[in-house]
Amino acid sequence: MNIVKTLARTASVSIALALTASIAYAEDFSKGSKAKEFGLNEAVQSTFSAKVVDLLCEVAGDCTDNCGNGTRQLGLVRDADNRLISVLKNAQFQFNGPAEDLLLYCNKKVDVDGIMIGDPEEHNTQFYMVQFIKEEGAADWNKANQWTKKWKERNPEVAEGKGPWFRRDPRVVKQIEAKGHFGLGKEADIKFAKENQ
Amino acid sequence: MLSCAKLFKSLLISSSVLFLSATSSFAATEAKPIEIKGEIIDTWCYLSGVMGGEDAVIGSAHHTCALWCAAGGIPVGVLDEEGKIYMVLKLEGEDTLAQSDNIMEIQSDTITAKGLHYVRDGVNYLVVQDVVANDGITNFNHEDFGAVPPNSFPKNYSAN
Numbered sequence: 001m002n003i004v005k006t007l008a009r010t011a012s013v014s015i016a017l018a019l020t021a022s023i024a025y026a027e028d029f030s031k032g033s034k035a036k037e038f039g040l041n042e043a044v045q046s047t048f049s050a051k052v053v054d055l056l057c058e059v060a061g062d063c064t065d066n067c068g069n070g071t072r073q074l075g076l077v078r079d080a081d082n083r084l085i086s087v088l089k090n091a092q093f094q095f096n097g098p099a100e101d102l103l104l105y106c107n108k109k110v111d112v113d114g115i116m117i118g119d120p121e122e123h124n125t126q127f128y129m130v131q132f133i134k135e136e137g138a139a140d141w142n143k144a145n146q147w148t149k150k151w152k153e154r155n156p157e158v159a160e161g162k163g164p165w166f167r168r169d170p171r172v173v174k175q176i177e178a179k180g181h182f183g184l185g186k187e188a189d190i191k192f193a194k195e196n197q
Numbered sequence: 198m199l200s201c202a203k204l205f206k207s208l209l210i211s212s213s214v215l216f217l218s219a220t221s222s223f224a225a226t227e228a229k230p231i232e233i234k235g236e237i238i239d240t241w242c243y244l245s246g247v248m249g250g251e252d253a254v255i256g257s258a259h260h261t262c263a264l265w266c267a268a269g270g271i272p273v274g275v276l277d278e279e280g281k282i283y284m285v286l287k288l289e290g291e292d293t294l295a296q297s298d299n300i301m302e303i304q305s306d307t308i309t310a311k312g313l314h315y316v317r318d319g320v321n322y323l324v325v326q327d328v329v330a331n332d333g334i335t336n337f338n339h340e341d342f343g344a345v346p347p348n349s350f351p352k353n354y355s356a357n
Contacts (some may be wrong), residue, residue, distance in 0.1 A: 029308075033215075038247070040245045040246055040247055041244065041245050041246030052286070055284075055286055055322065056286050056287060056292070056324075057320050058226075059226050059286065059315045060226070060228065060286065060315060060316050060322070060324055061225065062257075062287070062314065062324075068292055068294075070203065071292035071293075071294045071295045071296075072286075072292045072293070072294060073272050073286060073293060074244075081246065083318045084317050084318045085318075085322070086272070086284060086320045088241045088244065088245075088271060088272055089239055089241050089245075089271060094269070095266045095269035095271065096269045096270065096271070097241075097261070097266075097271040097272065097294075098270075099270050100270070113266055113337050114216050114285060117245045118244040119246060122280075123244065123282060123319070124320075125318060125319030125320055125346065127240070127244055127320075129206050129245075135336035138288065145330055147269065147270060164267040166269065168266075169268045170315065171264075171296070171298060171301050172261075172264045172265060172301070174298065174301075175257040175263070175264050175298075175301050175302065175304070176261065179238030179260075180262075181261045181335070181344060181350050181351075182257040182258070182260050182339045182344070183257055183260035183304070183306075184257055184332045184334060184335075184337070186356055187255070188339075189350075189354060189356070190354075190356050191352075192339065192343075192344075192350065193350075194355035196343065197352075197353065197354060
């Protein structure tokens with residue numbers, strides 16, 4: 001009889017845990033969010049607590065010091081359901097990724113506010129744009145806008161100049177000079193300009 | 198008595214399976230060798246719709262923007278022929294944000310690569326070990342869409 005009771009108790013606990021995990025998966029993370037949706041594809045406000053992780057370490061077991069020191073993409077393991085969230089973007093609207101903003105909190109617990117984007121039916125999941133971040137429990141939010149500052153530090157020779165960073169970036173300029181704006185050579189650029197300008 | 202025990206045993210197994218399914222990320226991520234052919238894309242523009250429909254944010258039309266995004270540290274992906282996206286975590290031994298030209302030189306190209314494939318919480322991750330073929334840009338969609346976004350091609354273009 002004791003075995004039956006133990007089995008029953010264990011089964012109940014497992015079911016409860018399963019239901020908790022399922023509920024967390026379906027949880028509405030939009031409550032309290034101040035993130036902007038910008039009319040993006042399937043955008044949903046989403047604020048939650050998470051741990052910042054090095055994706056290569058978390059997924060492939062390929063770990064290094066301080067999450068790669070800015071050389072690697074980072075992600076978020078959400079506290080509520082232990083899901084690994086793939087982060088594509090920070091809050092800046094100049095083609096900037098999230099690594100510099102997340103790196104400040106490598107392997108730390110954070111609170112984030114942003115949006116989930118992308119069609120979950122087409123891609124099995126959604127992806128994150130982090131707009132605000134703070135160490136878990138801290139009072140003040142920080143805007144996720146570190147990328148341009150770090151770019152200037154990496155590129156002092158072109159840090160100050162006319163126009164946005166991406167028109168001066170040496171790696172971008174090099175590719176466009178070699179292959180043109182469409183990647184098909186300068187002839188394609190000339191033909192396009194002739195037909196459209 | 199025995200049937201009761203059997204019932205609880207089956208309940209226990211079912212609930213454990215349910216629990217493990219609901220918390221799939223508790224399981225270790227398994228690497229599977231893969232050979233993949235697809236276009237190197239800018240994941241943010243493709244998934245967010247910020248620059249328009251999916252057909253317009255790939256190929257030659259979006260090439261300059263893809264360079265901007267790759268240089269800007271937005272994750273680069275491989276879009277395979279079935280429309281599945283693989284987030285590239287490493288390219289031939291190099292971290293993707295290493296600030297080298299390697300990741301820039303293959304933007305918008307259709308490549309064939311061997312590597313390791315990981316799936317975690319619905320996302321496909323890819324460690325590219327070897328780019329075995331590069332067909333260059335094969336989608337000349339600037340002929341249909343122009344430059345996407347329009348400001349990725351100079352207003353008063355001069356070849357010099």
